[in-house]
Amino acid sequence: MNFSRFLIVANGPFLPEAQLKAFIPGRTVVALDGAADRLKQLGVKPDVILGDFDSLQNPAEHGIQLHQHEAFVNEQGILIVPAYDQNQTDLQKAIDFCDAQSAQSIDIVCATDGRFDHAISNIRVLKKKYRQRRPLVLHVAQQSLIYLKDESYEIQGKIGDMLGLFGFPHAVANSQGLKYELTQYVLDFAEQDSSSNQLTQEKALIEIKGEALLVGPMADFVKANNFSI
Numbered sequence: 001m002n003f004s005r006f007l008i009v010a011n012g013p014f015l016p017e018a019q020l021k022a023f024i025p026g027r028t029v030v031a032l033d034g035a036a037d038r039l040k041q042l043g044v045k046p047d048v049i050l051g052d053f054d055s056l057q058n059p060a061e062h063g064i065q066l067h068q069h070e071a072f073v074n075e076q077g078i079l080i081v082p083a084y085d086q087n088q089t090d091l092q093k094a095i096d097f098c099d100a101q102s103a104q105s106i107d108i109v110c111a112t113d114g115r116f117d118h119a120i121s122n123i124r125v126l127k128k129k130y131r132q133r134r135p136l137v138l139h140v141a142q143q144s145l146i147y148l149k150d151e152s153y154e155i156q157g158k159i160g161d162m163l164g165l166f167g168f169p170h171a172v173a174n175s176q177g178l179k180y181e182l183t184q185y186v187l188d189f190a191e192q193d194s195s196s197n198q199l200t201q202e203k204a205l206i207e208i209k210g211e212a213l214l215v216g217p218m219a220d221f222v223k224a225n226n227f228s229i
Contacts, residue, residue, distance in 0.1 A: 003028055004104040008094045009046065010111035011035040011055055012118065015141060017042055023107060023139070030098065032090040035110065036062060050081040050097055051090045091122055095129045095136065108138045127168060127211070145215050148208040155206060157199050157217035164195035164215045171212040177204030187212055 007027040011034040033051030053059045063074035071081045083093040098106050112119040126147040138145040167187035175182040179198040
């Protein structure tokens with residue numbers, strides 16, 4: 001297992017199989033509860049199964065006894081991590097688990113489609129569990145979401161890829177490499193944002209003072225350097 005780069009697979013509607021599997025190489029795969037059953041159907045063995053196990057079809061197939069509180073490795077070599085704290089979602093608990101292993105990056109998939117209240121909650125987790133120098137990226141079918149705070153990010157994609165910036169709740173943005181360049185552009189939650197922008201080159205630089213949500217192409221977000229104004 002690579003205990004520096006993690007992929008959390010939630011139990012929402014799955015990405016297409018090929019797209020999901022493309023995230024796996026080089027990452028420790030953490031399955032949230034019932035996602036373990038669905039990964040098994042795809043022939044994917046996670047490295048970790050975490051949760052309260054209430055959505056597993058048959059916990060015994062994974063060597064799990066309900067209400068067992070100690071982590072253990074099952075017969076398939078999978079680390080089972082019971083997490084029964086009802087004050088946090090399984091996703092929040094999984095991020096805490098990854099950080100306890102000194103994660104250098106965390107990617108999240110299968111966490112937004114389906115129930116909209118779950119989707120909103122999981123997007124807000126990007127802010128709640130934000131840490132400097134440890135990217136936390138939520139991937140949806142065609143785009144990726146990341147929370148930015150007083151920093152500069154380099155985003156990679158193809159010329160013409162769409163992106164948007166939203167105050168989360170407030171930020172001032174500058175950019176290099178976008179169709180509609182941002183210069184001291186004010187982003188305010190529910191008041192003003194920057195949507196339907198485009199990359200004009202394969203790499204663009206976004207500078208944020210304050211807090212913003214970046215929705216960009218399905219690609220790696222690469223942190224360039226800390227940005228303070």
